[in-house]
Amino acid sequence: MPLMLINAPDDGAVAAVQHLSSVQVLAVVAGPQPTKPVGAAPQKPRSWLGLLPQEAGQRMLKEVAELRDEWERNS
Structure with missing residues (x-):
């Protein structure tokens, strides 16, 4: 099975990925966070x-x- 990196932009996307994991459509693998x-x-x-x-x-x-001349004149 290919390993994929998913960037979840918000909590709703994280919940959707977790749901897909719970119905065994995909598996969530913990690993180091890339910079x-x-x-x-x-x-x-x-x-x-x-x-x-x-x-x-x-x-x-x-x-x-x-504008610069005006600014300097008024300062």
């Missing part, structure tokens, strides 16, 4: 490069600079 999912690749930081049109980016940078 991360098996076979999961390390996540790379997301790059935002190219997701914003250049004109919008320039406008936002200008607005941030204006």
Whole structure:
């Protein structure tokens, strides 16, 4: 029989798995808890490069600079 790892997101899912175990559809095997999912690749930081049109980016940078100047002027 293949061994499967099940990630139960809530108590309802845990109860469902326990029910399936009680009707002998599957067997619950206790073992060490993995620190991360098996076979999961390390996540790379997301790059935002190219997701914003250049004109919008320039406008936002200008607005941030204006807000920063206003903040410093009022502080």
